[in-house]
Amino acid sequence: MATIGIRPDDAAVTGDGLIAASARAFAAYQEGDEQAMADLVRLLTPILWHTARGQCDDRATAEEAVQQSWLALVDRRDTIRDPQAVLGWLLTTVRRTVWASRRGRDRRRGPSLDDIVEPADPTADPLQQTLTRDADRRLWSAVAGLTPRCRHLLRVIAFADRPDYHEIAVALGMPVGSIGPTRGRCLAKLREAMTDPNGGSDARP
Amino acid sequence: MPDPDDLAEGAIDDTDVVLLQRLRRLVDAADPVPADLALRSEIAITVAALEAEVAQLVADAVEPVLRAEDPDPASTTTTDTITFAGATASLSVLVDRVDETRVILDGWVIPGGAVIEIHGPGGGPVRTVTSTDTGRFVVDGLPTGPTWFVIRRDDGRATVTPVVEL
Numbered sequence: 001m002a003t004i005g006i007r008p009d010d011a012a013v014t015g016d017g018l019i020a021a022s023a024r025a026f027a028a029y030q031e032g033d034e035q036a037m038a039d040l041v042r043l044l045t046p047i048l049w050h051t052a053r054g055q056c057d058d059r060a061t062a063e064e065a066v067q068q069s070w071l072a073l074v075d076r077r078d079t080i081r082d083p084q085a086v087l088g089w090l091l092t093t094v095r096r097t098v099w100a101s102r103r104g105r106d107r108r109r110g111p112s113l114d115d116i117v118e119p120a121d122p123t124a125d126p127l128q129q130t131l132t133r134d135a136d137r138r139l140w141s142a143v144a145g146l147t148p149r150c151r152h153l154l155r156v157i158a159f160a161d162r163p164d165y166h167e168i169a170v171a172l173g174m175p176v177g178s179i180g181p182t183r184g185r186c187l188a189k190l191r192e193a194m195t196d197p198n199g200g201s202d203a204r205p
Numbered sequence: 206m207p208d209p210d211d212l213a214e215g216a217i218d219d220t221d222v223v224l225l226q227r228l229r230r231l232v233d234a235a236d237p238v239p240a241d242l243a244l245r246s247e248i249a250i251t252v253a254a255l256e257a258e259v260a261q262l263v264a265d266a267v268e269p270v271l272r273a274e275d276p277d278p279a280s281t282t283t284t285d286t287i288t289f290a291g292a293t294a295s296l297s298v299l300v301d302r303v304d305e306t307r308v309i310l311d312g313w314v315i316p317g318g319a320v321i322e323i324h325g326p327g328g329g330p331v332r333t334v335t336s337t338d339t340g341r342f343v344v345d346g347l348p349t350g351p352t353w354f355v356i357r358r359d360d361g362r363a364t365v366t367p368v369v370e371l
Contacts, residue, residue, distance in 0.1 A: 034254075035331060038247050038324075045243040046233075053236055063242055070246040071253055139227055158229035162222055180217065187221055188212035194224065 017163035018047065023083035030077060041070060044087060047159040048094050051172070054152040055098045065097040072097075087164070091156075091171035142193035150186035153178060241351070244368060247324070248353060255363035257355070260291035262367055287369055294319060294356040294364040300371055302349070308371050310344040312336075314356060322355040323347065325371075347371065 022044055028036035048069060052062035072093055073086070080089055143151055153174055157165045166180030178184045183191070252259055266286045285300040298312040314321060317340035323332040325348055336342040352371045356364040 037250060041246050041250070042243045045246060046238045049238040049242065050232060050236070059239070063239060066242060067246050067249055070250055074250050074254055136227070136231060139224075140231060143228065143231075154225065154228060155232055158225045158232060162217060165217070183213055183215050183217050183221060185213045187217070187225075188215075190228075191221065191224065192212060 017161035018043070019084055019087050019160075019164045019167055022087050026080070026086040027083040030083065037074070040086075044090060047087075047156060048090055050159055051091055051094050051156050052098050054155055055095065056102065061098065061101050065094050065101060068097050069093040088167055088171040091168065095172070139194065142190055145193055146186065146189055149174070150189060153186050154190060241368070244351060244353075248365060248368065251324075251355060252365045255355070255357075255365070257363035257365045258291045258293060260289035260294065260296065260356075260364050260366045262287070262369065263290045264288040265369070289354070289364075289366040291356075291364040291366075293362055294358065296321070296354055296356055296364075296366065302371075306349055308347045308349055310342075310347060312342050312344070314340045314342065316340065316358060318359060320357045322357065324353050324355065325350060 022040055025036045025040040025043060029040065045066060048066045049062060052065045053059075056062045056065070069090055073080075073090060080086055143154070146154070153169060153172060156172060157168050157179065160168055162180075164180075169178040169180065169184075170176075179187055251257065264286065265288075285302070286297065287300060288297040289295060295315045296312065297314075298310045301309040301311065303309060310323070312321070314336045317336060317338045319340070320333060320335050321342060323334070323344060325332070332344060332347065334342045334344050349371050351368045353368045354366040356366075
């Protein structure tokens with residue numbers, strides 16, 4: 001079984017993106033390679049986690065939703081005819097699972113990033129202390145200035161690759177044109193916020 | 206500054222990609238994926254797929270061992286005996302830590318003849334060993350790290366163990 005070269009902080013997982021890599025693993029699994037499912041789980045769990053967390057303040061609920069989505073995939077593996085669709089299927093399933101969990105309790109959808117950006121206890125924001133680079137602090141506050149929908153979209157696609165952005169936006173229920181192949185309003189707003197009004201740009205590394 | 210609509214209609218470029226990579230690092234630092242979520246999902250999948258029972262960790266005893274070939278009392282090593290028990294199968298392994306990265310498992314399984322799958326960390330291949338009629342097996346050259354076992358019986362039933370750190 002070929003390794004997929006997974007590193008949690010490596011945005012360029014393969015040359016052709018997360019959807020392509022997951023399609024290969026899922027196709028192998030459908031053909032009887034059980035180990036390919038382990039690879040798929042390792043490959044996609046991060047993006048599924050961040051999708052769940054965008055909708056859910058409670059970590060335990062998010063964990064449960066991710067795990068349940070994997071089990072649902074195994075249960076319905078034969079209903080997904082196109083392996084390219086597996087990531088979109090999982091994203092949709094995670095969203096629905098979190099929504100169903102929350103329905104009985106709190107109907108308000110609060111992306112968890114809100115809590116991180118404006119913590120309930122302003123004196124206890126561990127992240128602030130770890131942001132030693134001004135540019136990082138700037139990026140963080142630029143993200144805070146986005147709408148919750150844009151925050152959620154960018155947060156999730158950050159864990160995928162350029163070829164994937166459009167499909168992911170579709171799976172997240174974003175309007176057509178939200179992202180990919182054009183930048184779309186969310187990414188444009190972020191980029192604009194990162195551009196220094198004096199003419200410099202903080203958008204470059 | 207470019208018109209926001211123009212910016213939105215522009216093609217995604219490398220600057221955008223770098224920006225998103227930075228966002229990824231920040232989000233990952235602020236709200237990391239629970240370290241064992243993928244592993245627990247894998248185990249849950251295996252349990253469901255095999256309609257397996259889940260064994261319980263019954264004992265994990267670390268004993269100092271004086272090696273016969275190295276009788277210096279100052280140079281002791283430890284062996285770790287780990288035992289799992291399920292309703293239809295049980296597994297006991299003696300973990301011999303040869304060095305920091307390599308482990309030998311000396312094990313017993315009930316029922317004898319069962320096949321043991323050893324699932325390990327980092328996407329390494331699953332090792333499979335068939336026990337003798339009396340349930341004995343030995344596995345050498347295992348990497349250390351989080352490990353879990355699947356016991357597969359002739360009658361198709363399976364038992365999955367929780368994760369242990371080798």
